[in-house]
Amino acid sequence: MWLNGCVLKDRFSSLYDTSSLPFATVSQFFHFASYVNVIPLWFIHVVRLLSLVNSIKMSELLAILSTVICDVNCEDQLYWSASAEGLFSVSEAVRLMVLSNTADIPSWPKVIWGNNVPSKVMLSHWLAIHNSIPVNDVLIKRHILPSSQSNLCIWCLEDVETFNHLLVHCKWTAKIWADLFRWWKVYWVVPGSIELFFYDWFYGMGIKASKFWKLIGPATIWAIWLARNDFVFNGKFICRSVLVRNIKLKTFLWAVNLKLCRGFQSYIWMENPSLLCF
Structure with a gap:
């Protein structure tokens, strides 16, 4: 106004x-x-x-x-002009985007939100989509870390630590994904971005595997990020085989809780998960 x-x-x-x-x-x-x-x-x-x-x-x-006149006795508040009440709602925002011919409606929300994983895991994916995970490259660009500090990946020490590199393309990370692909007997080419990887988990792994990769993918991203922070802040390095085992166990517990498995034998899941799939 x-x-x-x-x-x-x-x-x-x-x-x-x-x-x-x-x-x-x-x-x-x-x-x-x-x-x-x-x-x-x-x-x-x-x-x-x-x-x-x-x-x-x-x-x-x-x-x-300097020309604005304020009423010091009136408390100001945030007002969303698209609503008569001035209150923001997601449903109204989506409706306005659908009605707009120029709006570029992203399709990633349906991949992230509503998934059967803990909220903190979904939130980390949302941050990844928005390039807001505080990796070295982001922290230096935002002047949180000095420009003199190295922005190289802490695992390979060869490329800049961007979120796509850290979570998908790093040599150390790529071996984790390869272990998980072999675990499910899946042959897959890792795409160029984590966003495209999300679509693969939901739509490209096949009907039988996709419902489990909706759990495995997020669990892996979360585990890699926690391992990275534990190394940076606590100096603790986790062996790749241990990390993969933790990912398998976590997804087994999630799958059992969601009644996606027809048994409770974790040792079968760790070796051949398809035997427990409905």
Whole structure:
């Protein structure tokens, strides 16, 4: 409303990207004590020093905000303009995306959400899809780690530690996937991204195997990530064979809990899981 219908984050997108409080309310930026019928005082919090272009944009933004009149006795709140009540809902957002001819509706949500794995595991996949897993490459780009620090993969020490590399393409990780493929007698070419790998687990492993790979795939991603963090923060290295065994056991417990197995013999599952499949 301040910019005749234009949203501040769209008008000043580069400043929004550098904000340390992207979802803050007005009260977190506006200094009420300084507002006594004079020029109001605004504090814009950013995560890094502004470039020359962004400094100019910041001056433009502050000039606009200086004309804004705030009611200090009224508490501000987040308002979603697509709803008459101002409250956000996923169902309404999906409906608007379907009605929009220009919306590029992602298909990955149906692969991740609603799966029969713990919520923390599903959340890690959601972060992976959004390239938000804090691997070395991400931490350095966000200036959380110094640029002088190595961004190489902790396992192979050959390539940059991106989330696709760490979880899929690293030599050490690739051997884990190969062990699991052999376990299910599956022959598969690892795709270029973790997102495509998600589709393989759900739709490409065959009817009999896919319902189990919906568990095995997420369990493997989660186990690799935990092993990486345990090595980085605690200096503990886990043997690949032990990690694969842990993945098999975890998926067995999940499968039994979901009544996907016709037996409770874990030793059979560890060697030939197809014998327990319905």
